[in-house]
Each structure stands twice: as C-alpha cells, then as structure tokens.
Amino acid sequence: MMVSEDIHNEIFRDSIATISKEGRRNFISPKRPKGKLYNKRTLFSMFYLFVFFSLPFIKVHEEPLFMLNVLERKFIIFGMIFWPQDFFIFGLAMVTFIVFVILFTVVFGRIFCGWACPQTIFMEMVFRKIEYWIDGDSSAQLSLRKRAWDNEKIIKRTVKFILFFTVSFIIANFFLAYCISMDELIDHIKHSSENIFTLVSLIIFSCVFMFVYWWFREQVCIVVCPYGRLQGVLLDQNSIIVAYDHVRGEPRGKLSHKDAHSPLEKKTGKCENCINGCKDIKK
C-alpha cells in the first residue's frame, strides 16, 4: 500500500509543468516575486548588468580589457592577449573550470543559475520586469492572454514588442562589442552602408534574443543549456537547492479552506494549487 502510494506521488516526475498532456507549451506567468532575497538578487543583478555594459568600454594599452574575436583568433582576457598557439592554456583553464563547476554545483546547487547566468539575469531582471510593467502581475497577464484583440491588448502587445526588440538589439550590439571590440563596432555603425553584413548579423542576433525572451524563456534551461541538462547527475541529497517539495505538493488538487479536515484534504498534498504563493498552505 505504501509502495503504490509512493509510486502515485512520484507520477509528477514523468512530465514537466511547461508541457501539457497533448505536448503543447504551457506558458508560465509567474507571480511577481518579492522579499529580502529577491531584493538582494535585484541589487546584484544591477551590479552585474553595470559590469556587462561597462566592460567593452574599458581599454588597457589601447586594447580592450575583454575580447573574444573568433574570426581573427585573437582573445583578450583581463588585458592579456592569447593567440591560437596559446590554446593549450585555454584547454587547461577549461578543464579546471569544468571541475570547479561540477564541485561547486554538487555543494551549492543552482546558485549560478539563479544569480549569475546571463539567461536568468536578462529574463528575470530585464524582460520580466518590462512585462510586469506593461502587462501587470500574473493574473492580469493571464486575463490579457485570454482576451480578444481589443485596443488595449493591441497597444500593450505593440509597446511590449518594441521594448523587447530594442533591448534585444542593444544586447546584440554589446555581444558583438565583446567579439570585435567597441571601437570596431562604433566604426561599423558609422560606416553602416559599407558594413551591411554587420547590420544583418545584428538583426539576426536581435531576432534570436527576441525569440528566446519573448517566447522560448525557461525552455532554454530544459532543452538547450548543457549545464541545465547535467543538473540531474550533478546534484545529490545534500546539495543546497530550492526545489519542488513533492511530499508537500503531491497528489495535486484544488482545496478551499472549507475542505479543511475533510476526507478530501487527506487525498491531496498540502499545496492548495492557489496562485498566491505559499501563504495559504494548510497547517
């Protein structure tokens, strides 16, 4: 009896919340986060974004502080220039880095994902904030999605599209600056008629960022990112990680306060499936 109950409670592991039973995408509209930890993350993200957008402007001895120019095979890290013949240093550094990442993840779980991954920082701290500002919190986003295309929805979607594309275009420019240096990028912009290839590349990369942040979102972690795919073998019972508590949440089911102490209560997990965070968990 105990075993079959456990199996029943573990059924949620066979599927992921972002894909429906029919195999379609379940688009997530999370409630706007708040709290001390989130405030700290916001501050850290502001510092992170400041560094990301400042570094391409910093030069050492007339060379950029950071540059990863794959086309010219010239790499500058903290002002030190590496050429293809120095590639063994890069190989050693990568092996050291991978071992560090594995050991770090075993102990500290997904701290990198939550605090330092560019995908998370741009999604949660830039694009998601724009979305909350235009569409409102999760319930307002859900009702807007279901609504017919009236004037308000058209205006909101247009403003959101313009802002998302503008930010995507800015990010694409800075990524290019990390590849060819800021001076070179400014030169390409000044002589854009002679550098159509650069403009086309920027628009293609802007469209890719747009696709990721408008629609693909957390699917990057599930489908694309190798680090995300390796999480299952990098974590163990002792890793520090924020995760779904299936003992508390399964089996799922809707409950209201009047169901408290009723037979229905015993058949469901403690989570009430509400959209109000965890303040309504049954005591």
Ligand code: SF4
């Ligand atoms: S799984 Fe990959 S893409 Fe997702 S947050 Fe972690 S490092 Fe970033």
